[in-house]
Amino acid sequence: MKVLVLVKETFDTEVKIVLENEIISEKDVKYIINPYDEFAIEEAIKIKEKLGGEVILYSVGREEASATLKTGLAMGADQANIIKSNVKNSMTVSQLLSEAINKHDNEFDLILAGWVSIDDNNAQVPGRLSQLLNIPFVNVVTKVDVTGEIVLCEREGEGCQEIVEVRIPAIIAVQRGINEPRYPTMKNIMQAKRKNVNLLELTAPIDKVKVSYQFPEQKNKGEIIDGSNPEQAAKVLVDRLKESKIL
Amino acid sequence: MDFSLNESQQMIKDMVRDFARNEVAPLTSDLDKTGDFPWANYRKAAELGIMGMSLPEEIGGVGADMVSYAIAIEELAWASASLADSCMLVDMLVHLLNKHGNDMIKDKYIEPLISGDSMGCFAVTEPEAGSDLANIQTVAVKAGSHWVLNGSKIFINNAPIADMAIVFAVTDKEKGSSGGMTAFIVEKDMPGFIRGKAEDLMGQRSLKIGQLFFEDVKVPEENILGNIGEGFKMAMSVLDSGRIEIAALALGIAQAALDESLKYSKERKQFGRPIAKFQATQWKLANMATEIDAARLLIHRAAYLKDQGKNYSKEAAMAKLFTSDIAVKAVNEAVQIHGGYGYTKEYVVERLYRDAKVTQIYEGTNEIQRLVISRILLKD
Numbered sequence: 001m002k003v004l005v006l007v008k009e010t011f012d013t014e015v016k017i018v019l020e021n022e023i024i025s026e027k028d029v030k031y032i033i034n035p036y037d038e039f040a041i042e043e044a045i046k047i048k049e050k051l052g053g054e055v056i057l058y059s060v061g062r063e064e065a066s067a068t069l070k071t072g073l074a075m076g077a078d079q080a081n082i083i084k085s086n087v088k089n090s091m092t093v094s095q096l097l098s099e100a101i102n103k104h105d106n107e108f109d110l111i112l113a114g115w116v117s118i119d120d121n122n123a124q125v126p127g128r129l130s131q132l133l134n135i136p137f138v139n140v141v142t143k144v145d146v147t148g149e150i151v152l153c154e155r156e157g158e159g160c161q162e163i164v165e166v167r168i169p170a171i172i173a174v175q176r177g178i179n180e181p182r183y184p185t186m187k188n189i190m191q192a193k194r195k196n197v198n199l200l201e202l203t204a205p206i207d208k209v210k211v212s213y214q215f216p217e218q219k220n221k222g223e224i225i226d227g228s229n230p231e232q233a234a235k236v237l238v239d240r241l242k243e244s245k246i247l
Numbered sequence: 248m249d250f251s252l253n254e255s256q257q258m259i260k261d262m263v264r265d266f267a268r269n270e271v272a273p274l275t276s277d278l279d280k281t282g283d284f285p286w287a288n289y290r291k292a293a294e295l296g297i298m299g300m301s302l303p304e305e306i307g308g309v310g311a312d313m314v315s316y317a318i319a320i321e322e323l324a325w326a327s328a329s330l331a332d333s334c335m336l337v338d339m340l341v342h343l344l345n346k347h348g349n350d351m352i353k354d355k356y357i358e359p360l361i362s363g364d365s366m367g368c369f370a371v372t373e374p375e376a377g378s379d380l381a382n383i384q385t386v387a388v389k390a391g392s393h394w395v396l397n398g399s400k401i402f403i404n405n406a407p408i409a410d411m412a413i414v415f416a417v418t419d420k421e422k423g424s425s426g427g428m429t430a431f432i433v434e435k436d437m438p439g440f441i442r443g444k445a446e447d448l449m450g451q452r453s454l455k456i457g458q459l460f461f462e463d464v465k466v467p468e469e470n471i472l473g474n475i476g477e478g479f480k481m482a483m484s485v486l487d488s489g490r491i492e493i494a495a496l497a498l499g500i501a502q503a504a505l506d507e508s509l510k511y512s513k514e515r516k517q518f519g520r521p522i523a524k525f526q527a528t529q530w531k532l533a534n535m536a537t538e539i540d541a542a543r544l545l546i547h548r549a550a551y552l553k554d555q556g557k558n559y560s561k562e563a564a565m566a567k568l569f570t571s572d573i574a575v576k577a578v579n580e581a582v583q584i585h586g587g588y589g590y591t592k593e594y595v596v597e598r599l600y601r602d603a604k605v606t607q608i609y610e611g612t613n614e615i616q617r618l619v620i621s622r623i624l625l626k627d
Contacts, residue, residue, distance in 0.1 A: 067254055074258055183266050186296030186309040189258045 001053035001146070003044040004105055006097065006113035006125060007072060007080075008034040009065040013118060022212035031068045036114020038075075039174045042181040044112050045076040047146055054078045056105060060085050060093045066197035073192040074184030080197045088120075089209035094128035100200050101133065108169055110151070115140045115173035126173040136170045142177050256315045259300075263319045266295060267326035275327040275453075279598050282445070282452045284408060285330050292330065293363030297323070298337045306345050306353070307361045313488070313550035317495040321543075324499025325506075328602045329453035331499060335492045336404055339485050340367045343413060343430075347473035347481060352432060356411060368405040370414045370433075370459050371482050373398070378615050380482060381424035385461060387416040387431060392468050394418075396431065396439075396461040402609075406457040407445045410435050414461070415478045428478035432470040439464040450601030487560050488553065489610045490567035494546045497567075497574035497606035498539065504574075504581035504599045505535045511585055511594075522584070531580045539577065542570040561623040568616035571606035578603040 011017060012030040019025065033041070044055040057072050057080040059065055069080040081104065083096045101108065111133075116123040130137030143154035146168075153164045153172055166172075184192070223240070227233045241247040252260065271288050278285050292298055301316045302308025311319075316338070324331035337360050344356050359365035376382040385398025396416055400406070412433045419427035433440055443458030473481055509532060512523035522528045545566040552559035581596040582589035589596045607613045 067257070070254060071258060071261070074262075183295055184258065184262050185294070186259065186262075186300045186311065189255055189262060190304075190309045190311070192258070193255050 001047060001051045001110065002105065002108045003047055003053065003055050004101065004108045004111045005037065005040045005044045005055060005057050005072070005077065006111065006129070007037045007041065007057045007059045007069060008114075008117045008119075008125075009059060009061050009068045010034045010117055010119040019213055019215065022214065024213055031065070033068055033071055034114055034117040034119070036116055036118070036174065036176065038072075038114070038181040039176065039178050040112040040114050041072050041075055041077060042179045043144055043174055044110075045182075046179065047110070047144070048076070051146060053109075056081065056108075058097055058100065059083070060087070060096050062086070063199060066199075069197050070192045070195075071184060073195045073197075074189045075182055076184075076188060079195065081200050082197060083200045083202055085202075085204050087204060087207045088211040089207065090122050090124035090128060091209065092205055092207045094125050094132055095205045096202055097125070097129050098132035099202055104200070110146070110168055111135075111171040112144075113171065113173050115175050123173075126171050130171045133169075133171070136166045137173070138164045138166055138170065139173045140175045141172050142175050144172060144174070144178070252314075252318070256312075256318060259311065259315045260318045260322060262295070263297065263322040264325075266291070266297075267322050271323065271330055272326035275329075276592075276595070276598065278327070278329070278453045280452075280592070282447070284455055285327065285333070285453050288327070288330055289333055290363045292323075292334050293361065298334050298363060299341050299361040301338055302341055302345065302361070306341070306357055308341075313491065313553040314547055317491055317546050317550045320492055320495035321499040321502065321546075324496040325503045326499075327453070328496055328500055329451045331496050332404065332451060332454055335489075335496070336369065337361065337363075337367070338492075339489060340369060340413060342488075343369075343472065343481065343485065347430070347477075349469065351469055352472065356432065359410075365410045366405050366408050368403050368409040368412045368459075369485075370400040370403045370406070370412045372400060372402050374401050377402075378612055381428075381479065383415060383417060383428065385414065385416040386420075387418050387429060387466070389418075390465075393465045394431065394468065394471070396433065396464040396466055398461050400459040402446070402456055403459055404454055404456050406459050407442050407455045409442065409459075412440075412459060413472060414459070415482055416461075418475055418478075422476065424479040426476040426479075428482075429475050430472040430478045430481055431466045432472055433461070433464060433466055437464050437466065448605075450598070450604055452601075486611060487563045490563040490616070491546060491549050491553065491559075493606055493610040494542070494549070494563075494566040494570040497571040497603065498542050498546060500599050500603045500606070501535070501539050501542065501570070501574040501577040504577040504596060504603075505532070505539055507595050507599070508532060508535065508581045508584045511588075515586075528584060531584060535577045535580055538573040542566070542573050545569055561620055564611075564616040564619040567610065568613050568620070571603075571613060574603045574606055 009031050012032045015030050048055050055077040057077050060083045063084055083100050113126045138153040141153040141155050145152040149168050151166050155162045225233050225236050299308045300311045304310050320331050341357050341360050360367050373383050387394045387396050414431050414433050418429040439462040441460040445455045445457045512528050513521050515522050549559050549562035549566045578600045582600050585596050588594050
């Protein structure tokens with residue numbers, strides 16, 4: 001079974017984000033694999049362990065992401081491809097992925113991805129890619145069971161558990177809870193050193209979308225009114241509400 | 248000159264850090280109270296390949312370089328100095344077995360140690376032979392195809408839980424340290440081999456350190472490690488590398504002390520503001536950070552020299568001496584920053600304070616390190 005995994009390199013959220021000209025500064029930034037994509041990698045490796053085959057990572061981004069993708073290789077993926085591009089919008093990213101996959105791995109069985117990335121929270125690429133590749137898409141999946149050509153996907157519905165049956169090839173976007181990503185072992189880390197990260201250069205479709213970043217407006221700190229005397233506290237509250245013209 | 252880690256060194260650092268912070272750290276406080284051995288995480292560390300990571304691939308290691316190894320120890324020790332110590336012991340034992348063992352020894356002992364299924368220990372120190380290693384009294388006398396061991400060992404890491412021990416004994420009193428000491432592999436089931444109970448330690452309390460007793464223990468000839476008379480050289484050979492390792496372990500403790508202090512000083516308020524706003528605290532933090540960085544550079548340099556196949560005895564001794572000293576200083580300042588709270592077991596720094604001390608003592612006391620350094624300096 002040939003499983004492709006869409007991987008996005010994101011900023012480690014433990015590090016403070018600095019903006020320069022509405023773009024996130026890359027100085028002092030630490031990059032990680034988007035945690036939701038880690039779930040997808042883990043699931044792909046589990047499928048490979050069960051059914052054999054290979055796991056290939058696909059990422060759109062900077063050339064230096066190879067260092068980040070190696071973590072995926074150290075977890076047990078076989079190969080990684082980076083489509084070199086600085087586009088940030090989901091539409092163009094999906095187009096690039098579609099083109100690369102059609103060109104290099106069009107006989108894939110499954111595509112797995114995290115359902116969202118922690119940086120922009122767009123959650124669009126898997127859905128868009130399914131349209132471009134014209135294959136079914138199951139989103140926010142918490143359990144995957146592959147038998148032959150049939151994949152059973154469990155997802156949390158409103159107050160119920162949905163089970164969706166799809167035929168391969170398909171795209172499945174996974175949700176937290178599906179698994180516990182493994183630590184790369186020392187052995188796999190050393191082997192990852194010898195695995196290649198391929199750099200794919202595609203002519204990007206004309207990117208009409210400009211992406212820029214701003215920090216959200218700082219919220220004023222709330223005020224805690226001393227509640228030891230309820231009568232007094234209520235009075236203060238009413239005063240405050242009047243001051244801010246709510247009353 | 249390049250001060251950055253290479254790709255695999257960075258990956259090893261990230262992996263061990265994640266493991267240490269997510270799996271190891273949450274259990275350390277309880278294990279410190281009970282003094283139990285950290286079995287669960289010891290086995291997980293083995294599965295991840297941390298045990299024996301610097302060994303060649305042919306014998307089950309991954310051939311990691313010394314810089315990677317030092318980084319891994321630092322990250323582990325950040326969460327648990329005891330666990331780091333136990334993992335380091337395996338590496339050292341297996342190196343000796345691989346370098347000096349016959350085929351039987353390699354086949355029988357290496358794999359179970361690396362996989363965490365078997366526990367080993369390195370038995371040199373005796374009541375009258377600490378820094379003065381040459382003065383060991385345990386004797387081995389040849390009797391037919393066997394050797395008979397008599398004597399005792401003290402402060403042996405893993406002694407109470409060891410399945411096998413590499414034991415150093417005098418085989419020729421006349422020759423003493425120059426050719427009169429030999430290493431034997433003793434198994435726990437050999438009659439006359441008695442494992443003492445674990446010491447109640449001040450810090451690193453999950454370590455099982457204890458005595459070993461040998462009463463007419465019959466050891467087969469094939470269990471001699473290396474050649475007869477090579478024991479002293481063998482015991483000394485692991486010291487240089489061990490010093491880098493202990494330095495890395497002390498560094499992990501010091502870094503944890505700084506991290507805890509940074510966190511606490513931003514949270515703790517006195518006189519209406521966080522204590523990190525006071526210069527008295529700021530200077531402590533600045534000093535700790537500077538010394539920790541200096542120590543890390545000393546360690547990485549010594550490890551780098553080892554990886555390059557160059558002499559590193561002096562550099563390893565310097566790294567061990569400096570790092571263990573600044574670690575003890577760092578934990579002291581960390582408790583001071585925490586004030587009364589730092590004196591309670593509710594706070595990590597209380598444990599770090601106790602864990603750090605022994606790094607000035609074992610693997611050659613810091614007095615011995617100064618001796619090593621000055622001897623090399625004054626050598627003509």
